Amino acid sequence: MKVSLTVNERPVEADLPANTLLSDLIRGHLGLTGTHVGCDTSQCGACTVHLNGRAVKSCTILAAQAQGAAVTTIEGIGAPGNLHPMQAAFQDAHGLQCGFCTPGMIMAAIDLVQNAGPLDETKVREGLEGNLCRCTGYHNIVKAVLSAAERL
Amino acid sequence: MSDTGIGKSVKRREDIRFITGQGRYTDDITQPDQTMAVFLRSPHPRARIVSIDASAALEIPGVVGVYTGKDLSADKIGDIPCGWLVKSADGTDMLVASRPPLAVEWVNFVGETYGIVVAETLAAARAGAEAVVTEFEDLKAVATLADALGGPQIHANVPDNLCFHWELGDGAQTDAAFAAAAHVTTLELTNNRLIPNAMEPRAAVGIYDRSTEEFTLYTTSQNPHLERLILSAFVNLAPEHKLRVISPDVGGGFGSKIFVYPEETAVAWAAKQVGRPVKWTADRSEAFLSDAHGRDHITTAELAMDKDGVFLGFRVRTRANLGAYLSTFASSVPTYLYGTLLAGQYRTPAIHVAVDGVYTNTAPVDAYRGAGRPEATYVIERIVETAARELGVDPAELRRRNFIRPDQFPYQTPVALIYDTGDYEASLDKALKLVDYAGFPERRKASEARGKKRGIGLSCYIEACGLAPSQLAIQLGAGVGLYESGEVRVNPTASVTVFTGSHSHGQGHETTFAQIVSDRLGIPFENVEIVHGDTGRVEFGLGTYGSRSVAVGGSALMKATDKIIVKGKRIAAHMLDAKPEDVDFEEGIFAVRATNRKLTFGEVAFAAYVPANFPEDLEPGLSEKSFYDPKNFTFPAGTHIAEVEIDPETGVVTVAKFVAVDDFGEVINPMIVEGQVHGGIAQGIGQALLEHGVYDGMGQLVTGSFMDYCMPRADDLPNFIVDTTVTACTHNPLGVKGCGEAGAIGSPPAIINAVTDALGIRDIAMPASPERVWRAAQGL
Structure with a gap:
């Protein structure tokens, strides 16, 4: 089936099997490999992207459900030399180690900062409950998000 | 010292690609x-x-x-x-x-x-x-460790499913110590099966x-x-x-x-x-x-003491699950990485350990963050805490009485290792201060006033890292040496390409190793590139596990860099018409002693590749390598203290405080080291409170997804209070010990000691899940 949407402000049209997941469209068809897939039960959050400005797990929705939507991936928010404040905060606070959960974590954190109201440590921890990290123990991720919340 | 040198919290250069989605993982590669x-x-x-x-x-x-x-x-x-x-x-x-x-x-x-x-x-x-x-x-299958001996025979060549019965230490001497004991503490312990789950x-x-x-x-x-x-x-x-x-x-790897x-x-x-x-x-x-799973031990431990609580003997009997087949290092984990650590931080003069390694119809079990050392630490630190309670002695005080003292190093333990250095009381004191040990009774009262139970638990761990002296490892059965290679290749324009046999899967080698080499050569950090993870580019290597990268891989780079300096001095001496022994190298400058004749590192590098009039015995080029084989293990050690609060109505355990004071020797990048400790503690708390790989009685994995296997999430964990003490490793050129596993080794017994303290019980099985804790709190 045909799907049209924008990904990182670029129009995308694709003819895909109806059961194609949004994460497969992003990784497989568009080659945007910054979005990772870490599980098969929508538990880990590594595949988190923005759909019309809100964080979604891209393995949990079909590409077809993104018809007409604006999708933003980690590649769409900043680049080396022009980092998004959340990206910069993750580096500054050492909020990542292996980097695999990081794109999803950053996308979830941006949504949290933009939409969850005033944040404190507890709220950040609760807000990132849907994103697993096995390296950092979350300590520095929480620090990064609180620091970015001040910058954003 | 520059702000990118050894000891500085330099921001990680690899982060730029990871935070912008430009990382290149295996699944990203399309042919x-x-x-x-x-x-x-x-x-x-x-x-x-x-x-x-x-x-x-x-x-x-x-x-x-x-x-x-x-x-x-x-x-x-x-x-x-x-x-x-x-x-x-x-x-x-x-x-x-x-x-x-x-x-x-x-x-x-x-x-x-x-x-x-x-x-x-x-x-x-x-x-x-x-x-x-x-x-x-x-x-019919053998589903659990308890069923292995005497269960159906899995492999035709393995009667009773017994892969090995391994022993270490002096059994007779240990028996004698028990015969003379005034008090014996006995504890049956299970070390729960874990599933590594790198993301x-x-x-x-x-x-x-x-x-x-x-x-x-x-x-x-x-x-x-x-x-x-x-x-x-x-x-x-x-x-x-x-x-x-x-x-x-x-x-991420964590061993798996x-x-x-x-x-x-x-x-x-x-x-x-x-x-x-x-x-x-x-x-x-x-x-x-x-994926190879981790842990899965059943142990009986007995600690013999005199009337003052001085340890006399320690006897440990362990059955270790190896899974259905032996994975790459499976046999070493419950033996040489476990039994050899059973002295812990203590002077216990007689120790004997026996381990049955058994096959079961489950996934292979092999090294998972800590690999044998968390299991050893769990046994020691649970029984020491229990002994203190039985004797009515403060757990910190009982440990103090038995610590190996700073003046006793190098210290030969009864289980084969020689600890080179340490100061265990320094870490204990610092941790007690950071957790405000003296204020605990007040905090407990405050919790009780809110209907909660509060407990505190210590864990004074030691680990052996920096695997390993090859000669010793091969004597003990290793199929390979455990040195590391490093090559430092100075390019004609004086940028440096470094090749290491270590492999980074989150540890930040591209930053840490560049700090070491740039610091030593007195050149900009940005001019040093680290290459790893490719047998087509790196000559040889033994990789990253067992907290060995900086201690062994970093030392190899130090050795190779030293050779660069030696060669550079020869080139500089030739160019400056001096003797090599009269040339000093400091901060990137080759200078003839007591003269004003000098050359920059860049001038020497360029000359190395444009050798206008080199003598016959001076080869062009500036590239050196080293295979560094450590003389001993390194012995990171420290004290972890957990303080928990339990809601007896729900069984939920909240980690109210977690303090880790670790002695990793010298530290190259404190920010990265702290990050390693945080991650290790999270995995240790995961083991103690949340995670459990479970097979049902038939041999089906019940915990086969993130829906069923409880990974630590952000709201399960507190902020960690992390600090260090330093006794430099005595036998490697950087004085480093390694930091990758300490968090996962030290934390589980600290948590369980705190939970049992809160509940006033002798033991609780890991993970101390809400159901188990609720049952214990209700006296069920």
């Missing part, structure tokens, strides 16, 4: 004309394969090939070996079960690979796998080039050179010079990616069969079933 693979996996814990009919699968559009264990055997592909030979106490070799990459006749755990389906797309490969008809003769699932891309007959294997390995060695020397996939193994960015697995072996082999690249990426369900 032209690539095919996709799906594995046939046993649904049975133990069965005989009667027949496999792939005819229907081969009819499915897009299916390129279906291969089984018989196809690999016919091509003389060998078994996947275990890399460490352990001998039983009677001198006989451990009994090794044959492990073909794809099972031929017998399958012995749920998820074991017995075939591979290669197709144009993942969907076609999955459809193909569904269409393969396999007839199994289902057999990046394992993956492999196999490529075969018909013109050169070369294989290239991209895979998620912590040690690509060891992978190449094993696939060449034992598995017979290809000669070593015709096989290139590349570990690109790897999304050290090992050579069936999947990458079969993927590389299949690439040659189909004449096209073959790619496989595990989904999380496969990872749960087939």
Whole structure:
């Protein structure tokens, strides 16, 4: 089936099997490999992207459900030399180690900062409950998000 | 000192690609004309394969090939070996079960690979796998550690499923210590089975080039050179010079990616069969079933003391689950990485340990963050805490009475190791202060006023890191040496390319190693590039595990850098018309002593490659390497203290405070070291409170997804209070000890000591889940 949407402000049209997941469209068809897939039960959050400005797990929705939507991936928010404040905060606070959960974590954190109201440590921890990290123990991720919340 | 030198919290250079989505993990690599693979996996814990009919699968559009264990055997592909030979106490070799990459006749755990389906797309490969008809003769399985001895015999050559009965220490001396004891504390302990769950699932891309007959294997390995060695020397996939193994960015390992697995072996082999690249990426369900699991011990421990609580003897009996087959380092984990650590931080004069390593019909069990040392620490620190309670002595005080004192180093333990240095009381004191130990009774009262139970628990751990002196390791059964290689290649324009046999899968080597080399050479950090993870670019290496990268890999780089300086001095001496011994090197300047004649590092580098008038005995070029073989293990140690609050109505344990004070020796990048400690503590708290790999009585994995296996999430954990003390390692050039595993080693007993303190009970099984804690709180 045909799907049209924008990904990182670029129009995308694709003819895909109806059961194609949004994460497969992003990784497989568009080659945007910054979005990772870490599980098969929508538990880990590594595949988190923005759909019309809100964080979604891209393995949990079909590409077809993104018809007409604006999708933003980690590649769409900043680049080396022009980092998004959340990206910069993750580096500054050492909020990542292996980097695999990081794109999803950053996308979830941006949504949290933009939409969850005033944040404190507890709220950040609760807000990132849907994103697993096995390296950092979350300590520095929480620090990064609180620091970015001040910058954003 | 520059702000990027040794000891500085330099921001990680690798982060830029990771935070912008430009990391390059194995699954991100796509080859032209690539095919996709799906594995046939046993649904049975133990069965005989009667027949496999792939005819229907081969009819499915897009299916390129279906291969089984018989196809690999016919091509003389060998078994996947275990890399460490352990001998039983009677001198006989451990009994090794044959492990073909794809099972031929017998399958012995749920998820074991017995075939591979290669197709144009993942969907076609999955459809193909569904269409393969396999007839199994289902057999009764050994599902748990408790059932292993005396259960159905899994392997024809292993009576009673006993792989080895290993012992260490002096049994008679230990018996004598118990006979003289005023008090004996006994504890039965279970160390729960864990599933590593690095966030990046394992993956492999196999490529075969018909013109050169070369294989290239991209895979998620912590040690690509060891992978190449094993696939060449034992598995017979290809000669070593015709096989290139590349570990690109790897999304965490924690031990589980050290090992050579069936999947990458079969993927590389299949690439040659189909004449096209073959790619496989595990989904999380496969990872749960087939990644090597960790821990899974049952132990009886007895501690003998005199009337003052001075330790006299320690006796430990452990049964360790090895799973269905021996994974790469499986046999070393519950033996040489466990029994040798049982002295802990204490002067216990007599220790004896006996370990039965047994096969079960479960996934192979191998090294997981800490590997043997968390199990040893759990046994020691649980029994010491219990002894203190029995004697009515403050747990900190009992430990103090028994610590090895700073003036006793080097210290020979009764279980083979020689600790080079340490100051255990310094870490204990600092941790007690940070947690406000004196204020605990007040905090407990405050919790009680709110209907909560509060407890505090200590853990004074030691670990042996920096594997290892090769001579000792090989004597003890290791199949390889455990040195590390490093090469420092100065380019003509004075930038430096560094090649290391260590592998970073989150540890930040590209930053830390650049700090070491740039600091030593007095050149800008930005001018040093670190290359790792590619057997085609790095000469050799033994990879990253056991907190060895900086202690062994970093030391190799120091040695290679020293050779660069020596050669640089010779070049400078020639250019400045001086003797090499009169040339000093400091802050990037070669200077003739007591003169104003000097050259920059850049001038010397350029001259090395433009040797206008070098004498005959001075070779052009400026590139040096070193193979560094450590003289001893390193011995990081410290004190972890947990304070928990329990809601007796729900059984939920909240970690109110967690303090870790670690002695890692010298520290290259404090920010990275703290991050390593945080991550380790999270995994340790996960083990103590949340995580448990469970097989049911039939041998089916019950905890096979993130829905069932409880990973620590952000709201399960507190902020950690982390600090260090320093006694420099005495035998490596950096004075470093290693920091990667300490958090996972020290924290589980601290948590369980705190939980049992809060509940006023003797023991609780890990994970101390809400159900278990609630039952204990209700006295059920």
